[in-house]
Amino acid sequence: MKFRTALSTALTALTLSTLMSGAHADPHHKKRVCNECAKVTGVRVVEQDGKGGAAGVIVGGVAGGLLGNQIGSGTGRDLATVAGAVGGAYAGKHIEGKMKTEKTWKVSVRYENGRTGTFQFGHDPHMRKGDRVRREGGTLVRS
Known part of the structure; x- marks a missing residue:
């Protein structure tokens, strides 16, 4: 009888430890993704001809x-x-x-959810490759 009790206690402890360690490996427990957060993947300066008047x-x-x-x-x-x-x-x-040539800065980004995007600026946005940014009001701001 003592053997059965010891075996039952051991199995209960093993089951509990397995359940506890599995809590961290739960596939339904995912990290939250910010759909507005991104990383700058490139910045290009493009010169365009102005408009003749x-x-x-x-x-x-x-x-x-x-x-x-x-x-x-x-x-x-x-x-x-x-x-x-x-x-x-x-x-x-x-x-x-x-x-009247005009400079345009084109900033390419990759969002945390995997999507990509490009934003155009009429002035130097002072963003570099690798910068963390956030889409806010149709434009990019530093995070």
Whole structure:
């Protein structure tokens, strides 16, 4: 009888220790994931041409018209003037755009849940690869 009691006590203790140690290995007990938290995976600076405006069109058109007016005579001169003005206006707009280049910072992130995303900034966000950030109000802030 003593053997049975000892065996029963040992089995009970073994069962309890197994249950207790299994509490930490429970597959349903997972770490919480922050869906707004991320890590910066890259930062790129991209230069884009600005938009040419009316000033470039006007100056280019006048310059092109003056140059076109120097070519030929009669009807040919009139056509050259018009063609020079149109070509000059087109060129002037693009030249003005090149003079107004804009920098854009593109920050790539990987969220804790595995998703990725990219955010654009018109100024240097002072973020570097490896920084911990959080999406807040449609933009990124440091965590």
